[in-house]
Amino acid sequence: MANSPSESHVDVLIIGAGPAGLMAATWMSRCGIKTRIVDKRSTKIFNGQADGLQCRTHEILHSFGFGHRVYAETNHMLEMCLWNPDENGVLRRSDRIPDTPPGLSRFVESVLHQGRIERYFIDSLKEHDITVERGVMPEAIHLDESVDPADRTAYPVTVTLRHLTEDQAMPAECRTHGSGVQSGLFRSNLAKDDTDDILNAAKANPRAGSTEVVHAKYLIGCDGAHSWVRRQLGFAMEGEQTDYIWGVLDIIPITDFPDIRMRCAIHSVSSGSVMVIPRENRLVRLYIQLTTTEKGGGDYDRSKITPETILKAAQKIMAPYKIDYEYCDWWTAYQIGQRVGSQFSKNERIFLAGDAVHTHSPKAGQGMNVSMQDTYNLGWKIALVAKGICKPEILKTYQSERRRVAQDLIEFDHRFSRLFSGRPAKDLMDEEGISIEDFKAAIQKGHLFTTGIGVDYGASMIVAKSGDTAAQGDGTDVSARGKTTREIVGKQHLSSVIKLGMRFPSFPVLNQADARQWHFQERLPSDGRWRIIVFAGDVKQPEQAARMQELGKALARPDSFLRRYTPEDAPIDSVIEVLTIHSSPRRSVELTDFHEIFRPFRKGLGWDYWKIYVDDEPYHQEHGQAYRRYDVDAKRGCLVLLRPDMHVSWMGELEDVEELEEFLDRFMLNA
Structure with a gap:
């Protein structure tokens, strides 16, 4: 007879150990809340993924005591250069503007790859006796809706966790290819969700790892755009997907482009656009437009996306300047889409955060930042309710505040990504082209929003504003x-x-x-x-x-x-x-x-x-x-x-x- 699964109790169970999940765990560690954080991947990120850190995020990391280490390692971006075709169609620098307006914060926008940022979180958590449990994923979830929300002693959330084998926890596309270049496509929205495949394989494998049952007071789902937790709750993602496909290269560039160590927005006449993000350790990230049609372009053949095809697109856009590389650290591709979750919580016991409830383009540097700020908003509320300091009603303010931020983000990203992806207008009569002045104005007006400094929470039981x-x-x-x-x-x-x-x-x-x-x-x-x-x-x-x-x-x-x-x-x-x-x-x-x-x-x-x-x-x-x-x-x-x-x-x-x-x-x- 098979052994029954082991059972345990925890105040907070966090599914997903990306930036949002790690931020939530960090709050719990500081407030003394019994917490577990699990992730289906067998290893943390070592290359690529998100890299931009906005001013407000730096303020938050410093408030936890390790932000100075992060800020010292990041590459600080101080100026943004705009490159556009002149009247003869030749690429020229058209403007220079501050990347972060002076006076907004004591910090400026900077970049460091997601793996290093996660490492600082993980080190901090270990100092507070919380360790990420890897190769662990949920396979069943139940919420006892009869439990009184005010009952702090109850454990209404029951989750069955499956412990995976090393092979099951390591997706094939995550492994280094023969070229030695790591691909990020397995995390891209161009890749299909592999959660069910992993679970089915684990259940069918007689050598698969064990299962356990965890009883939790609260559950936070930070498990990405393909969120398993969201699917179990039946919540929808509302929004649209465009036909714009972008490739990403993290390279040490060999180029004669003069502003390669500046953040740049480059618009070509008709070949698309490139964003240049100067990184740490001589690296530069290039966001390269692969398709120029917003709608009606049809399905894009994922097999055709390689570092070589992405580079060729960049070379065409940046001509007459030349760009090449001998070393590529990481690459990926993604499809621009803007979606927001229909709900962010269930009975104020199960919560969703980060990519699980909002997806958008990465060029405004919002994805990782807004995801972490979701759980920075949520974490203290759960902790203080669990400790009996605040009433459970404050948990309703999480969806009210952060879903509104996500809605505003999608609206901003909708405008910004189309301005970035569109071709420049040839003249005043060219209604299909985008105005470069409008693009510059959107960047400047969006600074309060993109830096995170302008987040403005509405009236509530914990914000004494007037109005509805x-x-x-x-x-x-x-x-x-x-x-x-x-x-x-x-x-x-x-x-x-x-x-x-x-x-x-x-x-x-x-x-x-x-x-x-x-x-x-x-x-x-x-x-x-x-x-x-x-x-x-x-x-x-x-x-x-x-x-x-x-x-x-x-x-x-x-x-x-x-x-x-x-x-x-x-x-x-x-x-x-x-x-x-x-x-x-x-x-x-x-x-x-x-x-x-x-x-x-x-x-x-x-x-x-x-x-x-x-x-x-x-x-x-x-x-x-x-x-x-x-x-x-x-x-x-x-x-x-x-x-x-x-x-x-x-x-x-x-x-x-x-x-x-x-x-x-x-x-x-x-x-």
């Missing part, structure tokens, strides 16, 4: 429930820069205790805590000092929300951290001028010297001018509530503590 929550999101109602619940709206007029629903900007400030300058986002690690930022204003003015003392007393009351949300044996800042920035001259202020709640004391550790900051002149760097750049009144200040993902949740005056408490009570739980 369904209309500002993806159609999901994510308002605070209850007939007596009044609308609470943050006071946006207190700053034109700190915007409700958007990520909190970062400017340099000084630590009051030791005069060290910090970019303020460096003091906002992704550790699951909410944060109240107290812009204390000019605390040397008696009236402002009195306001700050009253605020301190209100926060320190035995029945204040800081006490109610915090477990009895935990530090007062373990659920909500209070950070202060004042505008008085640093030398005129002492830490003892501030109420103890702003610099809490811990037995054995003393006073916390890393809670109070000042907008003042440093010794060795430029003045951060934080109050001016945040556009906050330097005399009166304000209060700002930040979510664990650094997005602004609420804003008010120093006296608005009762309103802040009422707002927090809608989604926070008493300890």
Whole structure:
């Protein structure tokens, strides 16, 4: 008689160990959530795949403590060159623009191949006792829909996992070919889904690996564009596929093209387009258009796509400049399509993220970034619900916020990819051609979106904006429930820069205790805590000092929300951290001028010297001018509530503590 499958319990099971899955696991590791992450492939990526890292992604990676390692290894892209045919049809450089507009972030767009990025995640996870389990895939899933969503002790998701043999977990196309060049076609949308083939082969093989049953509180499906989890839920992908086919080469180029170490958009007269992405280690990535018809071109013969055919297309587009290579690190091809999942979650117990719910062209550098930002949005919500800090209702905001972002991304990518793939207009009467000025304008207008800095979450129970929550999101109602619940709206007029629903900007400030300058986002690690930022204003003015003392007393009351949300044996800042920035001259202020709640004391550790900051002149760097750049009144200040993902949740005056408490009570739980 065969042995019964083993059974286990876990808080969160993550299917898929690509960037989205690794980001989700990283949140769980920081919040102490019992987690498993599995992937059907027997090995991580070593070459190619996604490579662009946008500004917001760098901010997120730094918030987890390993972003500095990534940023140091990446190639930073500072300028973009536009190449177009002149009046005689000869390819010329038509413009230079900044790749990342100055002032958006302390980081710029950069590139590093996906395998290296995943390695940094994996190393970080190991430090927190989470290891990716490879050669493991789900073969059955069941959700007990009768379980109360508020029941944190229940395990309503049951998944049967199959452990694969080495051969089963390694797709044939993943193996290195005789040429020594690794192909990425097995992950391309031109390749058919191999999940069912692997499962069927595993079940039929008497030597196949074992199965086990995992009971989970939550499941996150990050298993790619062919998502098995999505198919089991019956969710559809909505959108369209074009006939545009693009090839990709990662090569060390031998060329006389002058801007090969710049990001370039190259439009030829009639042979298609090329995007040049300068990479690390002398590599350059070329995105090369293989077909020039958006619709009606018919099926493309996949067998005809080789590195040689892709190179020939690039040579034709870039003529009269010559380009060749002796070393190719990786290559692939894909078909442009824009699709969004019909739903991102099932009963707030099973969630989908990344390519499983949105697919688009890679040339705007959004795929990996938006995928990671999906689970950066989702991870802290699941973690805080699982820990009993937040109410389960906040999980509804994941679909509302991220599906809306995906819809906006598809709309942007639809315009951008067609502008990039279309041929230049010959003259003003050429209605079928694309305007190069329109293409440039689309790039410049899209910077806020493509960098990730402009993500703006709509009104919800955790974003105190006015208006209809369904209309500002993806159609999901994510308002605070209850007939007596009044609308609470943050006071946006207190700053034109700190915007409700958007990520909190970062400017340099000084630590009051030791005069060290910090970019303020460096003091906002992704550790699951909410944060109240107290812009204390000019605390040397008696009236402002009195306001700050009253605020301190209100926060320190035995029945204040800081006490109610915090477990009895935990530090007062373990659920909500209070950070202060004042505008008085640093030398005129002492830490003892501030109420103890702003610099809490811990037995054995003393006073916390890393809670109070000042907008003042440093010794060795430029003045951060934080109050001016945040556009906050330097005399009166304000209060700002930040979510664990650094997005602004609420804003008010120093006296608005009762309103802040009422707002927090809608989604926070008493300890």
